[in-house]
Amino acid sequence: MPTKPDDILAIRDLEVHFEQSGSSLSRLLGRPSGTVKAVDGINITLQRGEVLGLVGESGSGKTTLGRAILGLVPATSGTITYTPPAGEGVDIATLKGATLRSMRQRLQMVFQDPSAALNPSMTLETAIGHPLVIHKVASGEELRQRVIASLERVGLSPAEQFLSKYPSDLSGGQKQRAVMARAIIVGPELVVADEPVSMLDMSVRAKVLQLMLDLKRDLGLTYVYVTHDLATAKFFCDRVAIMYLGKIVEIGPSDEIFADPKHPYTKSLLKAIPDPDPSKAIPRDLPRGEIPDAARPPKGCSFHPRCPMARNDCGWEPRDLKSLVEEHWTTTDLATFEREHELVGHLVELNTSAGEVVVEPHRGKGSPDDVWAMFSAIKDARPDEPLWRGVTSMEKTPAGVKFVFAPSSPVNLRASGASEVACVLYPSAP
Amino acid sequence: MNSFFGRLLAPFRNTTGLARWILVTGLIITGTFVIAAIFAPILAPYGFAQMSVAGVDFPKTSPPGPGHLFGTNNQFYDILSRVIWGAQTAISVVLLSVVLSALIGVPLGLLSGYVGRWTDRILVFIMDALYAFPSLLLAIVFAFLLQHSIGSGVISAALSLTVIYIPQYFRVVRNTTVSAREATYVEAARALGAKNGTIMGRYLFSNVIQSVPVIATLNAADAISTLAALGFLGLGIQPTDASEWGYDLSRALQDASAGIWWTGFFPGMAIVGLVMGLTLVGEGLNETINPTLRKRRFRKVTLPPRTPGREEVGS
């Protein structure tokens, strides 16, 4: 795919999969028990001098995507094309060995935990100068001078005072500055910053973010800012990509995303941020549940089981019915729960993504009529559950109760206003 | 450099009570033997294989007395001299074997832990196989094999001990490397563009060798007894090459029934003393260096009386 001259990075159809080893038995037999699609078909173009925010909760794949950009985790498929200011683009996804390592002069990284990112047994002088030694750029007095210049640049001055210090002598903010000094000493173009301020105290966060903005302005850096914190992303980023279970659900200019969030997930995230203004009441209509198991992502739109605005074609499946029954049990009295649990057991038959399923009485206890009565009661008690929109039919059969689920509509990214959204509520423009 | 030594001494300064007492006692005992070993030519009244002085033969199995402080044995040797020269033998053999096994075991452990996969599986298999043998049996086999190729001096005794102790360094270093490999600073080093060799040498090495001094001293203690056992079985160093406590002990075996206690007592005490000294040092180091054993210690604090009349916020 051709790239414009001011594009620094073009990611196309990137996928990063991890083999997950399950139980100890399957590990012993060397059998992988599942594939986690940590990054599942990502397309992003990054312009020179831009700050792109990758925002998501844990398990969204934002960190893996950030690492894949640097070639720190191997891409399963797709391309990551980096274009230097002058010259041909290179696909980082295919680079290996020495050529990949030499790319690290252009692409650098800042880590979440500054205490862990520095080798505890290296002085700051050795640690910060090490990239220059690795890439054989400078040595001797020149190396020392460049380390001093870099320390001064990140505000650790007088630098001479810090040269012989160990990371354990520094405070959190100072360590993060040292990590920044190490990242910029080789003169990179793109810096992937993985939650650079989330481990720091409130009063220090602003200082480190300001430093990053100063460095961007002075050194012409491009940032990929990986974070779970929408508040800092709003302030810091030009463009924001909201990620959920390995996919981008919404991407667009920061102003647009925050002023007019479109995807229900983005809306929920914005609503959930605790705001220090006590006049804003505690939000009551938050999505329930948590990010699902990435090895078995939900059918259709991954967010549908938690989505307050879900429709019939969002990808409803038997597993969602099980969650509903379990939630129903948290509201019933103990006797009802015990009777119903006795009747249907652990509902293992619902652990599937099939289009239809039959719930039978567990081990012959009770009749299909009892099961029918139970589900009818649940449906009557919670008629507004989005799940029922996705159940096209619920009927009694000789064996039990049969549920048929509506097929799901595709949820690829589609332009809507200035941003792109992956949600059935925003179909592509006719 | 100053701060480097400061960091080196920090665990010692941090110790209190029993741990420090153990460490200091161990260091004094071990230090005595090391001094005896280094200055053996000066300290020992006679040579280790000397049977006469100025043409006058030593008496056979004479009890401790003014001429021979520890007495003489049935080979006409002066026991005090044998014990002092024996310290030299023991220390040099053990030092050599400890250094050699660390030199081999540590890099292998680092490599195995960092590279993982098949390299790791094969190395772990070999090391576990070595470790599964009783160490004395293994030492005997190697001492026997080496006797034919390079003789039975200090070097061959050291080499046969080396083989036993490699797996211990390997295991400890490998296990710490496996957990240190996941540390962010290792990933940071990869993000800087460092080669695997650089990562192992500059980032992992200094962080995984911290437990090595402890194993080294404990192994040294173990090596002393294994060396003595080899000598006792006649597979160690020949009496004319160097003085060796285990050999002396085996020679003294038949004396014991005849009431001649001194020929066995002094070499035996030397073995016990050095093993105990090294063990104490090892345990003391373990208490101070090993972070899992070292819990955060707070000093006792007594709250001073309050300054009267101060108003408090809240309440």
Added chain:
Amino acid sequence: MSAEPIVRARDIRIWYGTTRGPVKAVDGVSFSVGKAEILGLVGESGSGKSTLGRGLLGLLPDGAAMDGELTFEGVDLLAATPKQRFAYRGTHLGMIFQEPLTRLNPLMRISEHFSETLKTHEPSISKAEIERRSLEVLRVMGIPPSRFSSYPHEFSGGMRQRLMIALALVLRPAFVVADEPTTALDVLVEAQIIKILHDLRNSFDTSLLLITHNLGIIAEACDRVAVMYAGQIVEIGAVDKVFADPQHPYTRELLRSTISLSTTALHSIPGAPPDLVDPPTGCAFHPRCPDALAICAVTRPIAYARDGGAPRSGSTDVACWVASAKSGTVTLTPAEAAPLPREELADADEA
């Protein structure tokens, strides 16, 4: 809020002995928590907020010294024997920790966790009673009763924190300390847990001390807030009052430096929190305070009750010379009220 507080702390000091001298982690802290009230304790790392929370439950490490007055429903906790305090923990006082997974035994089913907790304090409790009481708490926490006999690893992070809260509440303590209960959780799950904590007083009639560094959580979940700096409470009062009109310069600067969705410009507090072995004389915040007066460097501020009268429970209390002078509770001499010349603070001195 009822007139009689559940927990009353007066002039609590908690010091740790180190080789460099005693660390004054908590140094003269007084507050009270009313029945079914949620008090937020906010501060940066090293402010002593976690130490205070553990100290209230008697969970301090060896070598820490604590004194002052601490009463729970009128009972003097500091005079109690360790055995008495243990009996109080769980039944009257509960604790919710930050890392739920490390606090649950991976080899024990959830049901076993509950039965152990209940049996420790009520040895004669029946199996049916254990199940009834556990399931009731779990239901309030939104955990399906069908998962009662699952193992901890079968639960997600948010579910585990719900389990921890349920375990702390199954004995129905009247007072619970929650130490950063949502720090390890995702935004949406965090919001769910905050909601649960906020509703505790309705479902369990529990008073809560919520320790956090996140001002947003305080605003959403708490009735009152105590702001801690360098081992002392600098300002305490109703959340809406304190946040809308902070009196202490530290509270004000902390609120300004918090990045929220409405942030348009970055702001930070110069300098770093002090070394608690040798804290500054006078007001501990004076070296970083933009408003500092001459007296601030010399004398520790007297608490002043913002809404008049003597400092008492429920009022807003501030420990600041500037605020006291402004309100007219103290009159400073011109020499005392002279602005304090500030030393230049470099970026490198930051926290």
